[in-house]
Amino acid sequence: LVNSCLVPVAQAAGTQITTIEGVANGDQLHAVQQAFVHHGGAQCGICTPGMVLAAVKLLEKTPQPSLADVRTALAGNLCRCTGYTKIFESVLEACKTNGERHMLIPPGS
Ligand code: FES
Numbered sequence: 001l002v003n004s005c006l007v008p009v010a011q012a013a014g015t016q017i018t019t020i021e022g023v024a025n026g027d028q029l030h031a032v033q034q035a036f037v038h039h040g041g042a043q044c045g046i047c048t049p050g051m052v053l054a055a056v057k058l059l060e061k062t063p064q065p066s067l068a069d070v071r072t073a074l075a076g077n078l079c080r081c082t083g084y085t086k087i088f089e090s091v092l093e094a095c096k097t098n099g100e101r102h103m104l105i106p107p108g109s
Contacts, residue, residue: 001057003076020049023056032056032094041090043081050077055091064095
């Protein structure tokens with residue numbers, strides 16, 4: 001997990017890169033994305049890709065994190081809108097689904 005704004009592109013050569021676009025499975029939102037929608041974890045959305053990716057990585061390593069785990073894992077991702085509470089609630093809700101992918105908003109609705 002890296003902050004893309006801090007990594008020169010040459011260092012990424014030969015690596016596999018997953019961005020926010022690679023987290024969902026087609027129209028099916030990842031559990032973390034769904035939880036962000038459900039809890040209002042995104043407002044302006046500027047911080048959301050970094051927050052979601054950090055949360056997905058956390059849940060891969062720690063499926064049942066504590067609030068302290070979530071705070072540590074998301075540290076370094078700055079949000080100017082939410083006050084962080086809704087983001088932390090989103091991540092804690094997402095772990096209840098055991099990382100399953102869900103479709104919150106059916107296509108075409
Ligand atoms: Fe606006 Fe986080 S939702 S910076």
